[in-house]
Amino acid sequence: MQIYWFTGRSLNDLCSTTQIALATGLNQRGYPVTFINADSPDSHAAHPWKHQPMSAKAPRGLQSRTLAKKMRSWLLENEIGSDSVALLDWRIAKYLVPLLQQREIKWVIIDRSPPADKGILSLLQWPSWKRSWKYVKTNPSGHGCVVSEEHRNFVHKKTGVSLSSITVLPAGVDLDRFKTNDGFQKLTLVYHGKLDRNRGVLLLPTLLKMAKDTGIDLCLKMIGDGDAFDSLEFMAQQYDDLEIHHSLTQDELAQLLSQCHIGLLPMPESKVWTLASPLKRSEYAASGLAILGIDHSGHRLEDGEVEWMKLLSQEQFLSEGVNWLKMLADDNSKLEQLNLEARRYAEEHMSWSHSIDALENILKSVSR
Numbered sequence: 001m002q003i004y005w006f007t008g009r010s011l012n013d014l015c016s017t018t019q020i021a022l023a024t025g026l027n028q029r030g031y032p033v034t035f036i037n038a039d040s041p042d043s044h045a046a047h048p049w050k051h052q053p054m055s056a057k058a059p060r061g062l063q064s065r066t067l068a069k070k071m072r073s074w075l076l077e078n079e080i081g082s083d084s085v086a087l088l089d090w091r092i093a094k095y096l097v098p099l100l101q102q103r104e105i106k107w108v109i110i111d112r113s114p115p116a117d118k119g120i121l122s123l124l125q126w127p128s129w130k131r132s133w134k135y136v137k138t139n140p141s142g143h144g145c146v147v148s149e150e151h152r153n154f155v156h157k158k159t160g161v162s163l164s165s166i167t168v169l170p171a172g173v174d175l176d177r178f179k180t181n182d183g184f185q186k187l188t189l190v191y192h193g194k195l196d197r198n199r200g201v202l203l204l205p206t207l208l209k210m211a212k213d214t215g216i217d218l219c220l221k222m223i224g225d226g227d228a229f230d231s232l233e234f235m236a237q238q239y240d241d242l243e244i245h246h247s248l249t250q251d252e253l254a255q256l257l258s259q260c261h262i263g264l265l266p267m268p269e270s271k272v273w274t275l276a277s278p279l280k281r282s283e284y285a286a287s288g289l290a291i292l293g294i295d296h297s298g299h300r301l302e303d304g305e306v307e308w309m310k311l312l313s314q315e316q317f318l319s320e321g322v323n324w325l326k327m328l329a330d331d332n333s334k335l336e337q338l339n340l341e342a343r344r345y346a347e348e349h350m351s352w353s354h355s356i357d358a359l360e361n362i363l364k365s366v367s368r
């Protein structure tokens with residue numbers, strides 16, 4: 001079976017970890033993978049799959065359409081065996097599914113998130129999202145993948161696609177890369193990911209200040225890039241023990257996380273975050289970090305509450321969060337216990353192998 005992954009995402013994107021992990025896992029299990037996207041060849045040179053680069057230069061809002069049309073032309077010009085399976089981002093599915101079905105090539109929709117843009121772009125994207133899932137609904141062998149149980153239920157409710165045609169592929173973690181290590185001497189909080197305002201990151205310096213005002217000796221490290229970076233960098237000049245860093249490589253990030261104590265999930269309760277399966281949650285746990293975050297379905301673990309993860313309402317996040325930090329700062333043995341429990345949970349539940357197993361089962365099912 002050959003796997004062709006048609007995607008608008010770049011491997012240079014912060015969100016590419018999932019694609020890399022799944023494709024690598026499939027390749028290691030003997031499935032030849034070919035990526036078709038707009039990356040330069042150099043971006044894929046170090047990976048074990050084939051790559052078909054395509055140009056997608058277009059105004060914002062038209063990139064997916066431009067890329068999808070070029071992918072369709074590539075499909076028309078190239079022979080793909082009938083035993084192949086195509087993985088398709090929902091943004092490009094409507095341009096490719098009719099041709100794939102005409103050529104009797106099986107396909108699977110990959111939905112890592114419903115439309116997340118604001119304003120007119122979002123209004124334009126929702127019909128395309130629904131059409132992509134309509135293909136799943138109307139095709140007996142149609143299947144789609146989402147990132148969480150909440151996301152699965154959302155797709156079912158909005159499109160009528162049966163739950164049996166939707167599989168959850170949650171974000172996992174590379175347990176060999178993200179490990180526990182000796183922590184910094186000072187209690188260290190960390191956030192990594194996009195430093196965008198809509199992720200609640202501007203709340204975190206206030207959490208740091210309030211905690212220090214109660215006498216807790218701690219620091220906060222924030223890693224990433226985004227529209228809040230300049231504001232946070234300015235705050236770092238006003239706040240002691242606040243460090244802002246640009247994005248790191250995966251190995252650099254893993255080394256830093258291994259020395260921290262508590263990971264932060266400040267993303268608010270909005271649709272884009274409540275349907276998510278945040279990769280950083282898995283990376284925090286694998287690094288042996290306790291977690292403090294906002295309480296909503298996108299942050300909760302599906303098998304219930306765990307002591308090493310403290311989720312609070314938006315209204316209580318600062319006040320109750322400081323109280324929780326104070327408790328851990330005063331009881332170092334308790335913090336060490338939570339750190340060990342987080343790593344143990346990651347080893348048992350968060351390996352990428354779970355998602356790779358699920359994806360492999362889907363590929364076998366649709367190719368019958």
